Structure formats: C-alpha cells, structure tokens
Amino acid sequence: MVSAFGKDIRSLVFDLDGTLYNCQEIGEQIQQAAVSLVAESHGLSLAQARRVLQDARHMLTETPGEYPPLSRTCLELGIDLRDFVRVLEESVHPEKYLQPDDNLATLLRFLQERYTLYVYTNNGFFLASKILALLGIEEFFHHIYSLEFTWRPKPDAEALQRLLGEIGGVPESFLFVGDRYHVDLREPVKLGIAVFPVTTSADLMRLPSLLGVTS
Incomplete structure (x- = not known):
C-alpha cells in the first residue's frame, strides 16, 4: 500500500493533550x-x-x-x-480521570515497530510522563520533548528547529500529528513537513493505512 505522506517517513511526532487523549x-x-x-x-x-x-x-x-x-x-x-x-x-x-487505553497502546505498538515515536508538548515533563503512564503508552515513545526542552512553547520556529536537529533527518522523514493546526502543525508545514490533524481517536486509528503499513 502506498503512503499518503510519502515513502521516507521515519519519525512520528505526536502532540499530547487533545491528540493522544481527550479529557x-x-x-x-x-x-x-x-x-x-x-x-x-x-x-x-x-x-x-x-x-x-x-x-x-x-x-x-x-x-x-x-x-x-x-x-x-x-x-x-x-x-x-x-x-x-x-x-x-x-x-x-x-x-482521577485517565486509565489505560488498550486500543491506543495497540496502535502505538504497531507504529513503534516501524517508526520512531516522539511526544512534543507544552506540558512539563512530570505531567506529560504521568499522563502517558496512566494511558499505558509511555514505553512506546523514544523521547518526550516537554516545555523544559527550550522553555519556548509551541508554536515556535526556533524550538521546532532545535527539536528537528536533535532527532535528525530531512523534513521528508517526519510526520507531525496534532489536534490544533495553528499550534501543532503550522510551523512544521512551513518547513515542508507532512502533518496529520486529528479531532477524534478514530482519526488516530487511520494512521497505519495512511502510512501504507497496514498488516
């Protein structure tokens, strides 16, 4: 199956709040x-x-x-x-509100076998890690880029460049996933990076087919 995002995607960068969970x-x-x-x-x-x-x-x-x-x-x-x-x-x-999300864990486990997964969030590291652990998905992410990374909240072109430089790779090797276009996705788009806007958990479940990696 052909990927809707091109064949060179290597790194998936997810927003957290409103993207990997809604509460x-x-x-x-x-x-x-x-x-x-x-x-x-x-x-x-x-x-x-x-x-x-x-x-x-x-x-x-x-x-x-x-x-x-x-x-x-x-x-x-x-x-x-x-x-x-x-x-x-x-x-x-x-x-008080979150519990393990088995469907999300299954999705991320599948994606992790094929890509390197990251979280990029305006939350602090402690809260972001806690949320991921409560959802039962922390293990699938190679790194959490939290507010402490640059102390420059999204959207921020300089912070994004530092993140891309640390991960490494050409723009075509990234896919950014987020629920707010103007916060999560607009800056990556300016650099020619593929993006995937989500509004519901069902949108996330479409990722494998859009990436052309359904089993």
Missing part, C-alpha cells in the same frame, strides 16, 4: 491552575485573574478561534514558565 476535566484543571498562577503573580482575585487571562488570550489571537496555548499566554503576562510547570504539577491530577 475535559484535565483541561479545566489546567485552566484553573493558570488562573491561580496569574492571581498569585499579579496580586489579583481569582475572578480578576480569569478576566486578565481571557483578555490576554483574545489579544494574542490573530485569527478568530485560534487561541494561543495557556503557556504562551502566561509567558506574555510576565510569568516564569518554571512557575507554570510547578503549578501544573501541584494542581493537575490526571490519575
């Missing part, structure tokens, strides 16, 4: 953690901090609906991203 409750905990951090750092009430965060996200939005990630918004508000990572570690509890 509204975890998203709400991350949002609340960011609000608390803004309140703490700016001496505001939670209600005031929520408005400041919302206003900043709208101000940074160049295209309607394409909101920047919370990490970038916090950075623009003068917050040290080390504090952002710390607050997520303290306040986000994915163990």
Whole structure:
C-alpha cells in the first residue's frame, strides 16, 4: 500500500493533550491552575485573574478561534514558565480521570515497530510522563520533548528547529500529528513537513493505512 505522506517517513511526532487523549476535566484543571498562577503573580482575585487571562488570550489571537496555548499566554503576562510547570504539577491530577487505553497502546505498538515515536508538548515533563503512564503508552515513545526542552512553547520556529536537529533527518522523514493546526502543525508545514490533524481517536486509528503499513 502506498503512503499518503510519502515513502521516507521515519519519525512520528505526536502532540499530547487533545491528540493522544481527550479529557475535559484535565483541561479545566489546567485552566484553573493558570488562573491561580496569574492571581498569585499579579496580586489579583481569582475572578480578576480569569478576566486578565481571557483578555490576554483574545489579544494574542490573530485569527478568530485560534487561541494561543495557556503557556504562551502566561509567558506574555510576565510569568516564569518554571512557575507554570510547578503549578501544573501541584494542581493537575490526571490519575482521577485517565486509565489505560488498550486500543491506543495497540496502535502505538504497531507504529513503534516501524517508526520512531516522539511526544512534543507544552506540558512539563512530570505531567506529560504521568499522563502517558496512566494511558499505558509511555514505553512506546523514544523521547518526550516537554516545555523544559527550550522553555519556548509551541508554536515556535526556533524550538521546532532545535527539536528537528536533535532527532535528525530531512523534513521528508517526519510526520507531525496534532489536534490544533495553528499550534501543532503550522510551523512544521512551513518547513515542508507532512502533518496529520486529528479531532477524534478514530482519526488516530487511520494512521497505519495512511502510512501504507497496514498488516
């Protein structure tokens, strides 16, 4: 079977939140953690901090609906991203909501036998590793590129170049997988890298056939 992405793909780079799993409750905990951090750092009430965060996200939005990630918004508000990572570690509890995903594990095991898999996320390493472990899929990834890698949240051209340089390979050897085009996929596309947007877990299950490697 012929691959829809070309024959030279060697490295699959996955976003985490909204791509490898979906959980509204975890998203709400991350949002609340960011609000608390803004309140703490700016001496505001939670209600005031929520408005400041919302206003900043709208101000940074160049295209309607394409909101920047919370990490970038916090950075623009003068917050040290080390504090952002710390607050997520303290306040986000994915163990309350996630459990092993056998179907996803089967898919990633199949892909790992043919490609090298990576995670590229705006989460800190501790939280990202915890989520992957709870899903039962941590073992399938060669490396997790978390926020600590460059302290430059996606989308960021410089951080992407550093990631590509560390993994190694020509643009044609990569496939990036993510749920938010403007955050996860737009910068790779600018470099001529193949991308695969996902909105549901069913989209992920199509990867083997699109890569031309169905058994």
